[in-house]
Amino acid sequence: xxxxxSDLRARLPFDDTQDFDDAKRGFVGxxxxxxxxxxxxxxxWDNDTYAFIRGEAPDTVNPSLWRQSTLVATDGLFEVVPxxxxxxxxxxxxxxxxxxxxxxxxxxxLISTETAAAALALYREHRGDRPVVGVIYTHSHVDHxxxxxxxxxxxxxxxxxxxxxxxxxxxxxxxxxxxxAGTAMGRRAGYMYGAALPRNAxxxxxxxxxxxxxxxTVTFIAPTLEITTTGHEEVVDGVRIxxxxxxxxxxxxxxxxxxxxxxxxxxAEDATHNLHNLLTLRGAVVRDPHVxxxxxxxxxxxxxxxxxxxxxxxxWPTWDNERVVGFLSLQRDLYAYLHDQTxxxxxxxxxxxxxxxxxxxxxxxxxxxxxxxxxxxxxxxVKAVYQRYLGWFDGxxxxxxxxPPVEKAKRYVDLGGGPDAVxxxxxxAFDSGDFRWAAEVTSHVVFAQPDHDGARELLADxxxxxxxxxxxxxxxxxxxxxxxxxxxxQFGTPTVTASPDMVxxxxxxxxxxxxxxxxxxxxxxxxSLSIDVVLSDASERYRxxxxxxxxxxxxQPQHGDPDATxxxxxxxxxALALGGLTADGLAxxxxxxxxxxxxxxxxxxxxxxxxxxxxxxxx
Numbered sequence: 001x002x003x004x005x006s007d008l009r010a011r012l013p014f015d016d017t018q019d020f021d022d023a024k025r026g027f028v029g030x031x032x033x034x035x036x037x038x039x040x041x042x043x044x045w046d047n048d049t050y051a052f053i054r055g056e057a058p059d060t061v062n063p064s065l066w067r068q069s070t071l072v073a074t075d076g077l078f079e080v081v082p083x084x085x086x087x088x089x090x091x092x093x094x095x096x097x098x099x100x101x102x103x104x105x106x107x108x109x110l111i112s113t114e115t116a117a118a119a120l121a122l123y124r125e126h127r128g129d130r131p132v133v134g135v136i137y138t139h140s141h142v143d144h145x146x147x148x149x150x151x152x153x154x155x156x157x158x159x160x161x162x163x164x165x166x167x168x169x170x171x172x173x174x175x176x177x178x179x180x181a182g183t184a185m186g187r188r189a190g191y192m193y194g195a196a197l198p199r200n201a202x203x204x205x206x207x208x209x210x211x212x213x214x215x216x217t218v219t220f221i222a223p224t225l226e227i228t229t230t231g232h233e234e235v236v237d238g239v240r241i242x243x244x245x246x247x248x249x250x251x252x253x254x255x256x257x258x259x260x261x262x263x264x265x266x267x268a269e270d271a272t273h274n275l276h277n278l279l280t281l282r283g284a285v286v287r288d289p290h291v292x293x294x295x296x297x298x299x300x301x302x303x304x305x306x307x308x309x310x311x312x313x314x315x316w317p318t319w320d321n322e323r324v325v326g327f328l329s330l331q332r333d334l335y336a337y338l339h340d341q342t343x344x345x346x347x348x349x350x351x352x353x354x355x356x357x358x359x360x361x362x363x364x365x366x367x368x369x370x371x372x373x374x375x376x377x378x379x380x381x382v383k384a385v386y387q388r389y390l391g392w393f394d395g396x397x398x399x400x401x402x403x404p405p406v407e408k409a410k411r412y413v414d415l416g417g418g419p420d421a422v423x424x425x426x427x428x429a430f431d432s433g434d435f436r437w438a439a440e441v442t443s444h445v446v447f448a449q450p451d452h453d454g455a456r457e458l459l460a461d462x463x464x465x466x467x468x469x470x471x472x473x474x475x476x477x478x479x480x481x482x483x484x485x486x487x488x489x490q491f492g493t494p495t496v497t498a499s500p501d502m503v504x505x506x507x508x509x510x511x512x513x514x515x516x517x518x519x520x521x522x523x524x525x526x527x528s529l530s531i532d533v534v535l536s537d538a539s540e541r542y543r544x545x546x547x548x549x550x551x552x553x554x555x556q557p558q559h560g561d562p563d564a565t566x567x568x569x570x571x572x573x574x575a576l577a578l579g580g581l582t583a584d585g586l587a588x589x590x591x592x593x594x595x596x597x598x599x600x601x602x603x604x605x606x607x608x609x610x611x612x613x614x615x616x617x618x619x
Contacts, residue, residue: 008064008471012367019273019369023074023316028126030076034089036118036216044114044216047075047089049199050206058201062471068274068374069206069473072315077122080311081262085127087119092193092210093143093313095119096266098259100237103133107266108144108313109151111495112216116147132156134236135221137166138268138313139254140173142218142497143210149219149501157221163236166223167245167255174220174253175505178497179514179577181283183610186493189213189282191616194477196484196491203480208274208374208473209314213495220501227255230298244302246270249292250277252285256299263308265324270296271331273315273369277376278338279384281474286388289381293336300328327370334371337361338378342385351394352386377472406619409447419445423455430462435469438462446486447619459617460486482617493612504574508533508542512553514577520608521549527606529599532562537569546603564595581607 035046050073057066075089085097095116096107104123109116124130132152137145148164156162177185190196193212194204204212225234232243244256250269258265269276270292278287310324311317318327338359345355356379365371373379393400402408416422422445429438439462445455460483467479485491506514524546531544543558544551568591575589581604586593593600 008062012064012372013369014063014067016369019071019316022318023071025317025319026079028077028079028085029122030089031118031122034075036090036112036114036214038114038216042215044112045091045118045214047073047211050211052200053205060201060468061205062469062476064372064471065208065374065473065476066205067369068208068372069211071273072206072208072210074316077126078316080317081264081309084259084262084264084309084311085123086311086317087122088316089211090119090122091115091143091147091214092207092212094311094315095147096311096313097123097127098239098262099127099130100133100239102237103131105134105136105236105239106132106151107136108138109135110147110214111143111218111497112147112214113150113219114147114216115214116150118150120151132162134162135164136241136257137164137170137223138256138266139167139251140170140177141251141269142174142178143213144269144313145174145220146218146497146499147214147216148221149217152221154221157224163225164221164223165225165227165234165236167247167253168226168228169247169253170226171222171505172253172507172510173251175502176510177284178502179506179510180517182496182498183493183612184614185282185284186496186498187612187614188616190491190494191478191481192280192282192474194481195494197477197480202468204477206473207477209272209276215495218497218499218502220499220505222505230302242302244295244299246292246295248288249295250287256295258303258307260306263306265299265303265307265310267299267310267312267328269313270299271310271328272312272375274374275334275371275376275378275381277384278335278381279387280376281380281478286384288388289335289339289385293332293339296328296332296335300325300332304328330365330368330371334361334365337365338381339385342382343389346386346390349395351396352383355382355386356380373472375472375474377475406447409444409619412441412444413448416441416444419449419452419455423452423458426455426458426462430458430465435462435465439466443617446617450618456486456618459483463617485617490613490615496612503577504571506574506577508535508540508570508573509553511574511577512542512544512551515581515607516551518607518609519546519549519551520606523608524549524606527602529564529602530562531599531603532558532565533573534565534567535570535573536567537571546606562595564593564597564599567592567594 033048036044038044053069053073057063078086083099087095091110095110098105152162193207197204227243230244234241240260242258246254254268256268278289304325307324309317309319318324342355413419413422422441426438426442442459446459463479463483467476470476529546533542542553542555544553572589
């Protein structure tokens with residue numbers, strides 16, 4: 001480990017302090033202290049807990065990640081250019097403020113209402129009590145819209161006082177990501193962001209893209225205007241904005257936009273000061289680095305001739321035309337290189353893990369701070385590209401029908417001569433510094449014998465060492481969270497994003513899909529029922545069918561009568577996803593039930609909701 005850190009110090013340009021100058025440039029002021037509380041007194045954000053990140057990196061932290069965390073922990077209100085301000089270090093993401101003729105436009109209002117409101121208060125403390133006259137969501141991830149009700153109200157939007165702008169497809173993607181697989185993503189996100197780890201040099205010090213996620217109230221307000229075409233121009237409160245669509249880059253619904261009167265570009269999350277994720281470790285659809293690179297080329301073509309500042313939804317801005325274009329070009333080349341070289345090697349028969357070991361970035365990308373793997377990594381990104389094109393199967397028939405983890409672990413332990421012999425092999429690997437192998441063999445013992453104290457402790461020690469050496473913030477958090485749970489027990493899901501506001505945005509089809517993925521198939525094999533859902537205020541009727549363990553639906557006219565009918569409104573319908581599939585729940589939501597009432601009980605009986613505390617590092 002010491003040799004690895006020594007190598008990084010010798011190879012990377014630690015004497016380059018430009019990022020530190022840029023991260024402090026335009027500083028206006030900060031909250032003292034920078035802790036944010038919920039109404040019930042809970043702390044939902046406290047950036048002051050990262051005050052230990054200063055000076056030289058300790059032995060327990062990769063020096064490159066320590067440098068990045070020092071930069072990302074820098075907080076406060078900053079001027080990007082006259083009329084455009086950012087609050088950084090108030091959540092995982094940044095919130096930006098663009099001053100108009102009568103008020104201020106808010107870009108990306110963070111995860112929680114509490115942090116968004118605190119950031120707006122900090123802005124107003126230094127820039128005056130300007131009303132919010134518009135909101136822009138750059139893309140469909142929760143850290144860019146969840147705090148919206150901390151800066152505006154639904155009433156403001158409904159009355160037409162505050163427009164909300166977002167890229168095409170925003171609502172569908174924002175809601176589906178947090179509902180369909182939200183339980184699994186939320187649990188894994190707890191690992192990814194080190195939610196349960198202590199804030200110190202042996203624990204959590206950031207995720208590379210931001211420090212961590214706030215844990216306050218997640219809200220949602222649907223956009224009033226969806227941007228659909230590149231070149232679309234809007235004027236909000238006298239501020240001219242030119243939009244560029246960038247779908248299927250960092251998010252399936254994403255856009256960049258340019259302020260021509262300020263010569264400032266908001267790059268959303270497509271150009272940040274690190275290598276981003278092509279497949280986030282919490283789980284998501286694999287992103288497309290090929291179109292990502294193409295859109296950044298388009299960005300340079302559209303705005304590169306005159307842009308003087310680029311700011312994003314994370315990290316700090318870059319100024320001056322030559323530096324801005326250089327920064328965007330490096331980011332563009334990074335994603336293009338990873339895509340193209342992965343395809344070149346997979347077409348020679350290499351698998352994802354093999355490509356991850358063999359690929360080497362060109363020196364200009366390898367040695368630039370803005371392309372280092374603090375959030376995404378070369379290793380897991382090239383595996384994601386492989387997955388995007390070829391899927392999980394590497395083509396080796398021996399891998400086509402492997403045993404599941406527990407059964408495989410039992411057989412490996414038997415093959416190795418029993419748990420003590422395998423554990424001795426793991427200890428030898430640990431002692432020699434081969435932590436990757438020590439983690440693999442010791443994990444087999446834990447999965448074969450979950451109560452084996454020696455195996456759990458050695459695996460925890462091994463994951464800890466892997467975390468200490470990781471340059472990638474999310475890798476560090478995953479390793480250390482695994483070690484934490486082996487020693488202390490499972491910590492569950494600290495942040496739940498599928499809030500009532502989010503669920504309320506479900507279309508009928510999305511709601512039915514969300515119920516369908518909760519059906520316990522085997523328990524429903526012999527069940528057969530039909531339910532009509534009638535939306536009295538929308539002249540819509542749906543037939544739901546449960547048969548052969550699958551819930552399907554249709555909006556077309558159906559033959560025969562259903563077993564039961566639910567009559568409701570579009571506004572009340574999402575109550576079905578909030579525990580409403582009971583007679584009392586339907587009544588409380590104002591949903592009328594006719595027909596056989598036992599139909600609802602039968603459907604409810606085969607629902608099997610997700611477990612926000614499922615095991616990860618143990619079986």
